[in-house]
Amino acid sequence: MGTLQHTELASMSYEIPELDKGYAGQTLKVDLGSAAFEIKPVTQDMKETFTGGKGFDLWLLWNAVRGETKWNDPENAVCISSGPMGGTPIYPGSGKSIVTSISPLTGSVMDSNVGGYFGPYLKFAGFDALEVSGKADGGNVLFVDGETGSIQLLHMDGLPEESYALSEALTEHFGGKDRKKVSVVSAGPGAKNTFFGCLNFSYYDGKRRQTRNKQAGRGGIGTVFEDKGLKALVVKCTSFSVDSNNPADKDALKACAKAHTRNIVELDPKQNQMSQGGTTFITMIMNDHDLLPTHNFRYGQHPEAKNLGAEVFRRLFDPGFDGCWYGCSVACAHGVKGFVPNTGPYRGRQVFVDGPEYETIAGVGSNTGIFDPYTVLEINFYCDIYGIDTISFGTATAFAMDCFDSGVIGLQQTGGLDLSFGNRWSVLTLLHQMAAGEGFGAVVGRGVRHMKELFVREYGADAKFLQDIGMESKGLEFSEYMTKESLAQQGGYGLALKGPQHDEAWLIFLDQVHNLMPTFEQKSENLHWFPMIRTWFGLCGLCKLPWNDIVPADNSETEEPAKVIGHMKLYAEYFSSVTGRQVTPDDLVLISEKVYNFQRLFNLKMGYGRRAQDQIPYRAMGPATVLEYESRQDRYDQELSDKYGLDASGMDTRAKLTALREKREEQYEKLTDAVYARRGWTPDGIPTLTTVKRLGIDYPDVVELLAAHGVTE
């Protein structure tokens, strides 16, 4: 251990268990308020019903909180878990962790997935999940030492404020010469002073001899972390191998891992080239299809978008084969070496920037009207080290800029900041203000929903207009895809459990570009299957990129190419070989349905989870302003005449806007009906008792919850 000064608040020793078929068989609960530890067994029912990862997190959180619990109450917990396949060092994308908590943005349960080493290392140290509740005075560091079987809660002074530097310092302190064995979770000052704080999960980059970080960005879990007085979570593990998970059938595991790895290695260089450019290739594809959010989701295209394309960032990235977990052949975790910020505490100093990925480029770049890649890098860097989610930062800032552009707010409200779209200096100032909890940055840092309420209450803004252009649902800011022309993706966002994040369903191309699901039945079927299968990855400790961002060479010849069934078969073999539960690809849907519906019920428990919460702002459905309508007038006029039989020739733009809106809102409601029916939910969006029983999640408190909402069948 290094020389950083610390005071031990509590400690305990434990016996490190042998893992069995992907499970350590126990979870660790830490109460910061009483400085107490508790080791709890993982039951067979937990494994069969919740599988692991997000499922375990949800179960622990469900039992930790009441329906009245607020995000900053001591009983709220930050839960972290990987999953039974998490930590497999030979299968691509097997190092994910899922974090859950009650969100400051939504007031309900939030989940966020992240790479880095923490979740797998935690399991190898002996725990399938970690649950941290209670509150401390600040500066607390939890250290789980999987080499010696000891847990310490420490108070440490003098640690760096910013997350990157903190990860580096703690990795050195606890790792010594074995820094690869350490992973750190931390947030930062921006997480403390906004509602959309993120968590950085570290991993040690041996080639560059520095810690790297991946972000659990969505929903403000970093804010909860800071509010608890946590400075960092640190785990250290021993050496590990493919045997560490003690898989049920190692030969079968090796076979499917080899087959999937071969596909990635052979096909990624031919397809998306993520090992060279990460997800940056998406930017120009989105722009060409009118799907890249620009100027607060007004439009989907911009002539300067090429400045943010893959060709630019591939030149900036430090070359290397950069995976965020061992054995991942996708290797998409790129970064920029020697970047020199123009502003803030690191002004003029060379830094390493982890990223950017597509979401950051679109969020802090095109959506705010910034098309300078170096500014995107600078915002990316400061968001990360301050512990701020780049997606919510981008969408919330874009909303503030839209309000500035529309005259809803002016220089008086922004404290003199000119928030015109594209003003990079103002955006950077706003970001530094957020980290300090000062100025107009502190206002934007509370999120779009808070800004809408404030601007109406304090500045007399038109509530209906702000509802139309404020890109949030359930309190969470939209991630960075335009959905105006894809009804299915409107559902993909609006009907998602935690809010508008694309990790549940990304159906834009299937729907809008290829028109492969023209009917409500087809859309609803896909809004069942895709969210379920995507949920499954989060239960197992897996990244979904190897599934369908790289597809087998013969994929187009399969019956349903979108499902990439060739890879789904490998995943079923992977699950079977590790856990010993023999499954088919269809079984994976059922595995996920249990957890998916449980999360919906969790929302209900917290006072949400009904149809009223599944609404989305109109700008996600269609043109919210005359300007937007007229920018794509031919498209909209044609829809009015061809699809709805309306003669638009005698109508002015405002009348056409109203007519189109009526039709599109009607479509969204019909889609909602169809999806609820397919998922086995009531017309109000609540899982029926029949559904709950079919899935085996009819626990007494669940049945009681349903009955309290009049659901008895």
Place this chain on the structure above:
Amino acid sequence: MITVDDQELEWFEGMTVTDLLERIGHQGPCAVVRVNETHVSRPRFDETPVPDGAEVYLIPMIAGG
């Protein structure tokens, strides 16, 4: 000569991505084509030339994100 998904195809002067897809009789979804190091989206298939010697791969891009 060019290659399309590792198969050789005769090239002609002025060939565009649209020409290429017609020439190979491509059926089914194809939103993006990679021509050498550049990803070309469907709205640009008509206007994008394919140079002689190009290495081309078809990318369905149907369920990413």
